[in-house]
Amino acid sequence: MVSALLGGHPAGALPSPVIEPGFFAAEDVRVAIVVGAIAAIVAGAVGVFTVIRGQSFAGEALGDVNTAGGSAAFLASVAPLLGFVVVGVIAVGAMELIGIQRPRGRDLATGIVLGAALGLAALLLYLVTTVHSTTGATQTILFGSVLTIASSTIAPVAALSVAALALMAMLYRPLLLSSVSTELASARGIRVRLIGAAYLLALAMTVALAAITIGTILSTALLVGPAATALRLTRRPGVAIALAGLLGVAAMWLGILLAYDSFDWPPVGTGWPVSFFVVSLIFIGYLLSGLPGLLQRRARAA
Amino acid sequence: MFSGFMVNAWTVASIVAVVAGLVGFFVVLRGSAFVAHAVPNGSFAGAAGASLVGINTLIGLGVFSLLGALGIGVLGRRGRHDVVTALALVVMLGLGSLFLQLSVEYAPEVESLLFGEVLGIASNQVAPTAALAVVCVAAIALLYRPLMLSSVLAEVGEARGVSSFRMELCFLAVVALASTMTVPVVGTLLIFSLMIGAPAAARSLTDRPLVAMALSVAIALIIVWSAIALSYETDYPIGFFVGSFGAGAYALGRGWAAYHR
Numbered sequence: 332m333v334s335a336l337l338g339g340h341p342a343g344a345l346p347s348p349v350i351e352p353g354f355f356a357a358e359d360v361r362v363a364i365v366v367g368a369i370a371a372i373v374a375g376a377v378g379v380f381t382v383i384r385g386q387s388f389a390g391e392a393l394g395d396v397n398t399a400g401g402s403a404a405f406l407a408s409v410a411p412l413l414g415f416v417v418v419g420v421i422a423v424g425a426m427e428l429i430g431i432q433r434p435r436g437r438d439l440a441t442g443i444v445l446g447a448a449l450g451l452a453a454l455l456l457y458l459v460t461t462v463h464s465t466t467g468a469t470q471t472i473l474f475g476s477v478l479t480i481a482s483s484t485i486a487p488v489a490a491l492s493v494a495a496l497a498l499m500a501m502l503y504r505p506l507l508l509s510s511v512s513t514e515l516a517s518a519r520g521i522r523v524r525l526i527g528a529a530y531l532l533a534l535a536m537t538v539a540l541a542a543i544t545i546g547t548i549l550s551t552a553l554l555v556g557p558a559a560t561a562l563r564l565t566r567r568p569g570v571a572i573a574l575a576g577l578l579g580v581a582a583m584w585l586g587i588l589l590a591y592d593s594f595d596w597p598p599v600g601t602g603w604p605v606s607f608f609v610v611s612l613i614f615i616g617y618l619l620s621g622l623p624g625l626l627q628r629r630a631r632a633a
Numbered sequence: 634m635f636s637g638f639m640v641n642a643w644t645v646a647s648i649v650a651v652v653a654g655l656v657g658f659f660v661v662l663r664g665s666a667f668v669a670h671a672v673p674n675g676s677f678a679g680a681a682g683a684s685l686v687g688i689n690t691l692i693g694l695g696v697f698s699l700l701g702a703l704g705i706g707v708l709g710r711r712g713r714h715d716v717v718t719a720l721a722l723v724v725m726l727g728l729g730s731l732f733l734q735l736s737v738e739y740a741p742e743v744e745s746l747l748f749g750e751v752l753g754i755a756s757n758q759v760a761p762t763a764a765l766a767v768v769c770v771a772a773i774a775l776l777y778r779p780l781m782l783s784s785v786l787a788e789v790g791e792a793r794g795v796s797s798f799r800m801e802l803c804f805l806a807v808v809a810l811a812s813t814m815t816v817p818v819v820g821t822l823l824i825f826s827l828m829i830g831a832p833a834a835a836r837s838l839t840d841r842p843l844v845a846m847a848l849s850v851a852i853a854l855i856i857v858w859s860a861i862a863l864s865y866e867t868d869y870p871i872g873f874f875v876g877s878f879g880a881g882a883y884a885l886g887r888g889w890a891a892y893h894r
Contacts, residue, residue: 382713382716385713387667387713387715387719388715388718388719390719391670391671391722392670435664438664438665438667439661439664439666439833442669442670442825442829442833443829443830443833443883444880445825446825446826446880447826447876447877447879447880448876449823449825449826449872449876450823450872450873450875450876450877451873451877453820453872453873453876454869454873457870457873548723548730549723551719551722551723552719552720552723552727554719555723556719556720556723559712559713559716559720563712598735602734603731604730604731604733604734606726606727606730607727607730607734610723611724613720614720617716617720621711621712625711
């Protein structure tokens with residue numbers, strides 16, 4: 332990955348412009364830009380509901396659960412994406428059984444499933460490293476990178492994205508109503524629990540496609556950060572979804588650009604990880620979006 | 634199984650189980666499972682950073698878990714709590730991946746930090762773990778009444794002069810302390826199972842807080858002891874046993890509660 336990135340890139344050429352020569356010429360970068368944008372858009376749409384429903388923990392847990400899915404797929408020699416989706420759906424089912432739909436049980440249901448899945452991941456990773464004696468596998472499974480995506484994964488990832496977005500479009504109105512007021516939704520004849528479970532399915536698909544392309548760290552960051560920022564700036568859910576997608580794509584692209592530039596930063600030739608830049612950008616965006624509210628409170632207090 | 638270096642493993646793991654059982658009781662009571670996941674998990678960045686600058690891992694873990702926990706407390710006052718926790722976690726992990734990238738020799742240690750290395754505990758790790766455990770238990774004993782009040786009835790607590798915000802910060806600091814001492818032993822990912830599974834099982838068995846805390850500690854000890862024994866016998870990672878026994882204990886507790894209702 333590194334050598335491919337460095338190919339056609341004059342190391343140590345100074346002074347360096349913001350967009351290095353050869354940035355768009357590198358195949359890795361082009362794939363990362365496309366896949367990163369897809370993941371950010373889907374995560375934005377699903378993430379707005381994750382934030383409204385207070386299910387960030389489930390989103391983050393599903394990302395970690397994917398570690399088990401990834402290593403299981405590695406052991407069974409099937410496509411990792413299949414492992415991610417299958418294990419994610421099983422985890423969602425278990426969370427639903429334990430009681431994620433009740434506000435009081437939500438935290439615990441997620442926690443128990445996460446704990447069990449992590450234990451399983453520990454075993455599977457152990458088997459991966461002993462059976463295949465590939466020590467690098469752990470790192471790849473745990474911290475997948477957007478710059479190591481094979482272009483053959485683009486098609487299944489795109490298909491999964493379309494499926495997740497279609498599910499969200501179908502769920503949109505009943506989900507919105509049952510997220511804002513369970514009582515009102517039940518009174519209107521919406522099957523709140525079914526809608527909630529279908530939403531979790533969309534969440535599992537989103538996290539799977541995000542985790543496999545951009546890694547679990549970024550999957551949580553893109554799911555929660557842009558959506559929370561957007562919801563601080565607007566109260567209208569439709570606008571928030573668009574805004575969250577926009578913010579996510581912006582953070583993703585800027586992060587990839589900075590990571591590409593960072594090959595010239597000390598230590599020269601190593602490069603800083605994309606996830607660090609994207610996460611920092613998202614966090615700064617979230618903090619900045621809190622400023623108007625803070626200033627208002629200050630003004631009112633004065 | 635009980636000779637030489639294994640003595641350290643048994644001692645340290647027992648200390649960890651006691652602390653996880655006690656702290657975990659409040660984690661489950663307050664619905665703070667996400668924080669209990671995020672703080673130890675994020676603090677791994679501290680370990681990576683410590684190895685990058687060449688200081689003791691324990692210091693890195695301590696600094697990062699405390700900063701992360703207090704950051705969640707302060708930002709969570711205004712924003713949504715789970716959102717802030719998720720963001721704090723990813724920021725710490727992002728820093729961690731940066732530190733890992735910059736330091737070359739650290740990479741092989743990642744797995745042991747994530748999933749624990751209880752069978753490889755050196756004798757010089759016993760004393761600091763015990764010291765931190767004493768501080769942790771003392772803090773819980775001191776905070777017991779106000780923390781209990783503000784966890785169960787926050788409004789009544791406020792009326793009696795117990796600030797929920799201050800209690801939250803104290804509680805988060807205790808979680809950070811517990812993470813610091815437990816992470817090198819059972820790993821960032823699995824201290825969490827211990828802090829959730831055991832107390833959740835205990836809570837489904839009894840409603841009385843002190844009994845539940847004692848039960849929680851007992852269950853945590855059983856989980857850890859059997860996990861060490863099985864890990865020693867089978868060579869499988871200890872995290873697998875801790876994780877599955879934690880979930881198993883909870884399932885048994887739920888089953889027992891359902892049967893007796």
